[in-house]
Structure formats: structure tokens, C-alpha cells
Amino acid sequence: QHYGRTAEILYPAVDVSRYVHREAGDYWLSVNRLYPEKRIELQVDAFRMMPEERLIVVGGHAAADHSSPYIRWLKRDLPENVTLAGEVPFDELVDLYSRSKGLICTSFNEPFGITPLEAMASGKAVVAVKSGGFLETVTEETGRLVNPDPVEIVMALREIMNDIDAYRKPCLERARLFDISIFQKRIREIVQFQND
Numbered sequence: 677q678h679y680g681r682t683a684e685i686l687y688p689a690v691d692v693s694r695y696v697h698r699e700a701g702d703y704w705l706s707v708n709r710l711y712p713e714k715r716i717e718l719q720v721d722a723f724r725m726m727p728e729e730r731l732i733v734v735g736g737h738a739a740a741d742h743s744s745p746y747i748r749w750l751k752r753d754l755p756e757n758v759t760l761a762g763e764v765p766f767d768e769l770v771d772l773y774s775r776s777k778g779l780i781c782t783s784f785n786e787p788f789g790i791t792p793l794e795a796m797a798s799g800k801a802v803v804a805v806k807s808g809g810f811l812e813t814v815t816e817e818t819g820r821l822v823n824p825d826p827v828e829i830v831m832a833l834r835e836i837m838n839d840i841d842a843y844r845k846p847c848l849e850r851a852r853l854f855d856i857s858i859f860q861k862r863i864r865e866i867v868q869f870q871n872d
Contacts (some may be wrong), residue, residue, distance in 0.1 A: 684866050690793040692851050697799035698774040700765070700840055703730040704833065705800075707769070708783060708790045710737040710760070712746045715782040715805075721826035723781075724755045726833070731780070736763035736774060761802035773798040778836055778843070781810055781824035782824060789813065790822040796851035801843035803832045813854070 678780070704723075708714040716733060718755035722844070723731045738745040749759070779795035781804035792802040802819035804810035814821055820832035836843065852858075 681821060685863055686847075686859065686866060687854055688788050688790055689856040690790060690797055690851060690854055692797040692814075692848075692855045694729060695770055695794060695797035695845060695851075696774045697848070699776040700777045702725060703732050703776060704731045704844075705772055705795070706735075706781055706782075707773075707794070707859075708729060708735045708781070710750070712741045713784045715784055718723075718759050718782045718805075718824055718826055718829060719780050720750065720754065722829040722833070723758050725826060725830050727755065727757055729757060729833070731752050731758045732761050732772065732776075733759065734761050734764055734769060751772050770798075773800060776800055777834075777840060778802060778819065780829065780833075781805065782822075782829075783808070783810075786810060789790045792819075793851050796847035798801055799844040799847050801836045801840065803829060803836065803845060806811050813850070817849065818850045831859075 705715065705839040706719050708716070710716065719731060719733070723729060737747065763838065774794055778801040779788060779801060781792060783789065784807065784838055786808040792804060792810060792813045795802050803812050804814045804819065804821055806821045807823045810821065816853060822832050
């Protein structure tokens with residue numbers, strides 16, 4: 677639009693082969709850096725309304741940066757069913773994805789967002805806000821897109837729980853569209869086209 681040129685879109689990739697699906701455990705998952713723009717308070721407020729459900733929030737932050745007041749604010753009144761797990765090793769993250777009921781994403785205008793694809797590669801549904809890159813990856817078959825409202829998040833989670841296993845196959849199929857093998861193929865095509 678700004679340069680008057682046709683642009684190729686090449687999405688970031690996820691290595692689908694690194695993720696596995698296991699039977700859903702007793703928790704939902706959230707994976708993000710602990711920064712205000714991730715709007716984790718929306719998730720906390722949603723689970724405050726669902727005391728029978730658990731949320732594990734994975735992710736860290738840089739020491740003594742602008743996120744510290746936000747984290748203190750989050751922790752001030754954290755319900756018992758929400759756990760801030762901090763950073764975890766990759767193998768543990770894969771296991772958390774594999775045993776979760778699904779993923780929740782509330783980031784403001786996320787440029788792309790790789791975590792929904794990681795969840796889908798694990799056969800897990802995604803509830804994400806209607807903005808940014810989530811609009812590119814999350815479909816009605818793989819989860820729910822909602823407004824940034826705790827009540828809507830709760831409604832979406834309950835809807836998914838009605839038939840949680842129905843999302844497995846569509847999620848796996850969707851994740852494969854963003855697999856690293858597709859990325860490699862597309863970048864070769866783009867580079868070849870530019871050289872011709």
C-alpha cells in the first residue's frame with residue numbers, strides 16, 4: 677500500500693513435530709511475557725468467575741523493567757485457581773501444552789503470535805481476542821475469537837469444554853499449514869521468484 681508494490685506474505689513457522697497431544701488435564705494454559713500489553717488481568721478476571729477451573733500462566737519478564745509494577749498489581753489479589761508459573765524449560769512447556777484443556781491469548785494487537793500455533797500443534801483449542809495476528813490463525817474450528825471481555829472469555833471456554841475433543845483434528849490440521857516445512861518451501865519460492 678505505502679510503496680505501491682505487491683507484497684508476499686510469509687507467516688512465521690512452528691515445528692509441528694516437536695509437539696504432542698495428550699488427554700486434557702485439569703487446567704487451561706496461557707503462555708506470554710508478563711507485560712501490560714498481554715492483558716493477563718482479563719484472564720485472571722475470567723477465572724475469578726470460574727473457581728472450578730484452573731489457569732496456569734507461563735512466562736517471565738526482564739528484571740526491574742516496566743513490567744515489575746504490572747506483575748505486583750496482578751499478584752495483589754490473585755485467585756487460588758490461577759498460578760503464575762514463570763519461565764519453564766521447553767520440554768516442560770511442550771508437556772503443559774499437551775495436557776492442557778486449551779490456550780488463552782489476550783494480548784493487545786499481537787503482531788502474529790506463535791503460541792496459538794503451538795497449542796494447535798498439540799491438538800488444543802485456542803480462545804483469543806479479536807485482534808492482530810490471532811485473526812490470521814484462530815478459526816471457528818480451532819477455537820473462539822472474542823472481545824477483550826472476561827465474560828466473553830468465560831462463555832468461550834465453557835463452549836469449548838462442551839466437546840473439547842472435537843477441536844483436536846482441526847487444530848492439528850491448521851497447525852500443519854504453518855509448519856516449518858511450509859515456511860521453507862515458501863521462502864525458496866519467494867527467493868527464486870525475486871532472482872528470476
